[in-house]
Amino acid sequence: MSNGFKKYDAKATEQNVDRELWRYQKLKKQEKRLKLVALSGQAYDGMPHSKTNVNGTEEAMHKRLEDQEWVKKEMILLETAVSYVGDESESAEQASAILKWRYIDGYSLTKCCMKFGQTFANGYPLARTTMNDKLKAARLRFSEIYPRELRVEAKKIRHNPS
Numbered sequence: 001m002s003n004g005f006k007k008y009d010a011k012a013t014e015q016n017v018d019r020e021l022w023r024y025q026k027l028k029k030q031e032k033r034l035k036l037v038a039l040s041g042q043a044y045d046g047m048p049h050s051k052t053n054v055n056g057t058e059e060a061m062h063k064r065l066e067d068q069e070w071v072k073k074e075m076i077l078l079e080t081a082v083s084y085v086g087d088e089s090e091s092a093e094q095a096s097a098i099l100k101w102r103y104i105d106g107y108s109l110t111k112c113c114m115k116f117g118q119t120f121a122n123g124y125p126l127a128r129t130t131m132n133d134k135l136k137a138a139r140l141r142f143s144e145i146y147p148r149e150l151r152v153e154a155k156k157i158r159h160n161p162s
Contacts, residue, residue, distance in 0.1 A: 010140060012152035017139040020150055021103035024078045027071050034068045077147075079104060085141050094120055095138035102135065109135075 082104060086096025094116070101107045101115050109128060112135075117125035126134070143150045 007154040008143075008151045009154045010136075013143050013150060014136060014139045016150040016152060017143050017146075020146070020148070021078065021082075021099065021139075021142070024075060024103050025106050027075050027078075031068065031071045031075065034064055034071065037064060081142065081146050084145050085138065091137075092141065094134065095141050098131070098134055098138045099142060 082096055082099045084096075085099060086093040097119060098112060098116065101112045102109070107115065109131060113126045113128060113131045116131065116134075117123055
């Protein structure tokens with residue numbers, strides 16, 4: 001391409017963004033699970049089980065702390081990227097809010113329509129089809145700023161003159 005810009009497949013890009021953003025809910029569950037495991041006590045029977053100098057309990061706690069730190073960093077990355085979507089304009093602010101409600105808060109599409117109405121439309125809920133259009137645009141905005149590449153380059157269609 002001579003203009004220096006690549007063309008992207010919007011549908012495939014949207015699917016990548018959707019998959020990446022839904023990770024937030026999985027990470028939230030993983031974070032809770034890791035915290036609960038940390039709260040449960042280790043069982044000690046007083047008998048030595050290994051002749052090595054490695055403390056298995058200490059290693060397990062260290063690994064759990066590393067896992068908790070990684071999960072928290074991933075969650076913060078997603079939260080921050082969603083918030084940065086809204087930095088440009090009112091429509092960008094709406095896109096950021098929609099992404100936050102749908103993926104970070106885990107709201108249903110219907111609840112997102114209601115929240116949109118309460119926040120941006122004087123209490124009138126947004127139609128689901130309009131919400132889907134806004135969600136699509138928000139996902140594409142997200143793909144432009146997210147530090148991991150989620151955009152899928154469009155394949156060139158070759159026409160064979162026969």
